[in-house]
Amino acid sequence: MLREKNQKEIDEILSRYPVKRSALIPLLYLAQREQGFITEAAMREIAALLQLTPPQVYETATFYTMLNLKRVGKFHIQVCKSLMCALVGSDTLIGWIKTKLGIGPRETSPDGLFTLSAVECLAACGTAPMMQINDDYYERLTEEKVDRILADLRTTGTCSLKTGPFMWPEPATKA
């Protein structure tokens, strides 16, 4: 199934590595992109592609937190809760999201749009509190920003408040 749709991309991934198994995580990502999470069928197919046993694929897939073996919402909100963010209000941030969406960590909204997770350090400690939603970082969050981000995601599926190429402090502010 994966193969039919993505043969070219799979070949390109395989070509990078001298040993096939190295392509495992990239292929698991591909499966996740296609279906939103990694199904058992996808893992079996990847095992066959890489000449691995299904348990070899499973043991890798279960080690990494970014590989979802269960369905998550269309927008996966991951709030950093490590100390650096906690010092400047990650708890408050989780509180705002809970109020606005009615979900706490490890919960998905009934419409299937949002899943909230409290996660460990995402390497954005200087711009805390922060969160990642799908592929994008949102930093130096305030209640107003969170409002706008959630509203924009609902209506347009994206939000311009996401961080671009990172630099902090910004050169302009350094003067």
Next chain:
Amino acid sequence: MSTHEPILLKNMLRLDYSGSLADYEQVGGYQAIRKVFGKMAPKDVTQSVMKSGLRGRGGAGFPTGVKWGFLPKDYQGPRYLCCNADESEPGTFKDRQLMERDPHQMLEGMLLACYAIGAEVAFIYIRGEFVLGAAILERAIAEARRAGYIGKNILGSGTTVDIWVHRGAGAYICGEETALLESLEGKRGLPRVKPPFPATHGLYNKPTVVNNVETLANLPHIINRGPEWFASIGSPPKSTGTRIFCVSGHVKQPGNYEVPMGVTFRELIYEHAGGMRTNKPLKAFIPGGASAPFLTPDHLDVKMDFESVAAAGSMLGSGGVTVLEEGTSMVWAALSLMEFFYHESCGKCSPCREGSSWLVQTMRRIVAKQGRSQDLETLTDLCKNIAGRTVCAFGDAEVAPIMSTLDHWRSEYTSLIHEAEAANLLHPERLTPRH
């Protein structure tokens, strides 16, 4: 404030610098490989890097040239370079900036390292969450490939180097170099038993060098301006060059600041990062990422070089400086970091796997005011039985927050426990069984 010239952040500090190949070439980019490829013997490149005194910027601070020198000289098969862009140490966010704002600087550094060690293939192992960073690197690699800087017979020198981006998938431990290699091989990220070291048995069991992003980004400058120039910066002879320190926590202006090694924490925190965010004084700080023991206001005049911070009882580590203001509970802070380590323990070694669980449970009940006086002994005993008894340095790291807060702020633990014990006298029914 000491004045100094930024090296690694210099380009990106210009408002009009986009990090594109054209921009990088305009500021002298890819001149270092022109100088080296086909013109300098690889061992002389290694020699230059040794002479510069450059030490690894990922955390351990191992001399880079020496690390390269460990590769077997007469080995005929493939060798690999892995760029460690996992940046997973809490408090650290410098590599992200180096990759996203000036990717070619790091790529040129990788090319130089590949030339020195004789690697034709290099991988950038970037943490999975940096989706944007990975895309920027892919784009930069494609640009450099089109311009003939990456690929076969680079600039007609006969040197071949290919560079690939490989995304991790969310595991702190994959910043440990052998766990990184396991992960890159498509396995669970479990650190390997050493020896053998990656220099002889690394990726696919082949000679391999793993270097941090910031380490590699320094290389073009060392080649262009000479090892003597580099060795004169900072705190020679043992801590040369600049470091990008990442300041977070209760300061006015958190962020990345590049300063010569050897400035004091006081200067970094109060001058560069603007001092404390309110009128509450500084209570504690972490000098080098979550794995480094907490230090106190008494240590503010310690110099930020490898030796001085070690002598103060902590480590310069990854350069992540986190500042805590008066009023922050140190027991809570230690628990917060312990939750991190408990979540991230890979599970390979029992002292760490079981110990982190036991530590976090003990800490949780102390913070919840359900502790008992013997808990402090339990904590100390556990810490002593984890540190130094694991395959990788994670074991030493995870006990650092608890050990250092017990050392400097023990009374905060005892007052929480006294409160709990006083409450238990009034309400014996609240006593819960425990292991």
